[in-house]
Amino acid sequence: MCGVVALLSNEPVNQRLYDALLLLQHRGQDAAGIATLDGLQFHMHKAMGLVRDIFRTRNMRDLTGNVGVGHVRYPTQGCASSNQESQPFYVNAPFGIMFAHNGNLTNAEELKQELYETDRRHINTTSDSEVLLNVLANEISRVTADRKLDADGIFEAVSAVHRRVRGSYAVVALIAGKGLLAFRDPHGIRPLCFGSNVTATGEKEWMVSSESVTMVGLGFKLERDVAPGEAIWFDFKGNVETRQCAEHAVANPCAFEYVYFARPDSVIDGISVYGARLNLGVYLAKTVAEELNLMDVDVVMPIPDSSRPCAQELAKQLRLPYREGFIKNRYVGRTFIMPGQAVRKKSVRQKLNAMPVEFEGKNLLLVDDSIVRGTTMKEIVRMARESGAKKVFVASSAPRVMFPNVYGIDMPTKSELICGDGKDADAVAKELGADKVIFQSIDGLKNALHDLNPNIPAFDCSCFDGVYVTGDVTEAYLEKLGKAGKAAAKENDEDDAQAGNVE
Numbered sequence: 001m002c003g004v005v006a007l008l009s010n011e012p013v014n015q016r017l018y019d020a021l022l023l024l025q026h027r028g029q030d031a032a033g034i035a036t037l038d039g040l041q042f043h044m045h046k047a048m049g050l051v052r053d054i055f056r057t058r059n060m061r062d063l064t065g066n067v068g069v070g071h072v073r074y075p076t077q078g079c080a081s082s083n084q085e086s087q088p089f090y091v092n093a094p095f096g097i098m099f100a101h102n103g104n105l106t107n108a109e110e111l112k113q114e115l116y117e118t119d120r121r122h123i124n125t126t127s128d129s130e131v132l133l134n135v136l137a138n139e140i141s142r143v144t145a146d147r148k149l150d151a152d153g154i155f156e157a158v159s160a161v162h163r164r165v166r167g168s169y170a171v172v173a174l175i176a177g178k179g180l181l182a183f184r185d186p187h188g189i190r191p192l193c194f195g196s197n198v199t200a201t202g203e204k205e206w207m208v209s210s211e212s213v214t215m216v217g218l219g220f221k222l223e224r225d226v227a228p229g230e231a232i233w234f235d236f237k238g239n240v241e242t243r244q245c246a247e248h249a250v251a252n253p254c255a256f257e258y259v260y261f262a263r264p265d266s267v268i269d270g271i272s273v274y275g276a277r278l279n280l281g282v283y284l285a286k287t288v289a290e291e292l293n294l295m296d297v298d299v300v301m302p303i304p305d306s307s308r309p310c311a312q313e314l315a316k317q318l319r320l321p322y323r324e325g326f327i328k329n330r331y332v333g334r335t336f337i338m339p340g341q342a343v344r345k346k347s348v349r350q351k352l353n354a355m356p357v358e359f360e361g362k363n364l365l366l367v368d369d370s371i372v373r374g375t376t377m378k379e380i381v382r383m384a385r386e387s388g389a390k391k392v393f394v395a396s397s398a399p400r401v402m403f404p405n406v407y408g409i410d411m412p413t414k415s416e417l418i419c420g421d422g423k424d425a426d427a428v429a430k431e432l433g434a435d436k437v438i439f440q441s442i443d444g445l446k447n448a449l450h451d452l453n454p455n456i457p458a459f460d461c462s463c464f465d466g467v468y469v470t471g472d473v474t475e476a477y478l479e480k481l482g483k484a485g486k487a488a489a490k491e492n493d494e495d496d497a498q499a500g501n502v503e
């Protein structure tokens, strides 16, 4: 999962793009970048690392201009440790395009070949985002071969992109001298919204962003989500046009955004992420009440951070005391989105500390938002026992994660998932060393989200139910992805070992 943002104003945007990226940091911790456009000249600074470490005053000073795009990266394809693959990406023709992408293409390999053989375009990295940019550039080139670029031409190009590209993509693209384009894949798997503000001189300025939290943080009014398949064109003359560019657009937003990825204070496709997490607690409480004798539970305890709203609501529903027993070191980032398994493991230990007073002699019901590889929960159960817990029950607000995710969450192989081999809850409990493990049901997850926006026909729940909404994901593709994922994981672990990040 990555974060994208774009700003179009009549005032400088560098500082505000930086502020927006800080608010999107939870979506990607590996690399970040900002590009601005000043007249016809792009300025860019991108590097590996966290936003606050990458941008120095001298970099910020160089990012002049009143329009720009930004990106925080959590790699899903290509090389995690290469600055070459951090975003924004740039192509100089047609016009000069600066581009940022959140998502993952499922036909990137075929497109790469097609781009070379047919469109005579070379892709120099292993990033699918560079592929997507070149498809877009090629289609804009084709449309403008014999006419000037206008909104119709832009929308025609995006329609062609939708016809050629499969997978998930939420995109912002800045075209030199022309305008700012935003579009979302026909299933709307990854989030994208836009908002506006009035500047000191009374002119309207625009922001496009992965999450609405940036609108609130920067004083913009959220207009709405970009619809699945829709494109929005903000030209530099001040016109804004929107069009549905997909033939069969249907909303299938990713359920995992609500479970874990997005910030709780964002609203995605009309659903408050915080509200979704509370409601997941309501449904999870029902399952817990069926499967556990509540007399056996002394306290409900969250695993900070993401599970807190769910755990609080669950405790309220079950009329059980809620206690914080794990204290989080606020200087350690999210562990799930770190690229190597060894460093993830080490970080869980650095990140969470148990307070014995909340554990000694007690039966705990630990609540986490998800158990994916089991890295977090294995350590947590061990720490709970070491701190004197009597019984350790575990509940997960997400169902069992059994299938790889191909739409922008880095879990490409079944073998790395604790439930990838179909393990049931009892077998998971054994592996984690817990007395019992209870998972949310898939219906519980779907209902918890549907309750909050019945207009969404279906959510992408592929990592839970194996249903891939784009319809093109084959066993052969998953096998190939698995192999690439394993190789990347090995490389990341080796890099971490070399850098001394792990023992």
Ligand SMILES: O=P(O)(O)OC[C@H]1O[C@H](OP(=O)(O)OP(=O)(O)O)[C@H](O)[C@@H]1O
Pocket: 260, 303, 304, 305, 306, 307, 333, 334, 335, 336, 337, 368, 369, 370, 371, 372, 373, 374, 375, 376, 377
């Ligand atoms: O089973 P695993 O593979 O360990 O993955 C699941 C865990 O990872 C995430 O936490 P993370 O530390 O990334 O972020 P958080 O602080 O937002 O909870 C998530 O909230 C779970 O705790």
Ligand SMILES: NC(=O)CC[C@H](N)C(=O)O
Pocket: 001, 002, 003, 073, 074, 075, 076, 077, 078, 085, 101, 102, 103, 104, 105, 127, 128, 129, 408, 409
């Ligand atoms: N998580 C994402 O959105 C990643 C974007 C792109 N696929 C990359 O690997 O850089």
Ligand SMILES: [Mg+2]
Pocket: 303, 304, 305, 306, 307, 368, 369, 376
């Ligand atoms: Mg967590």
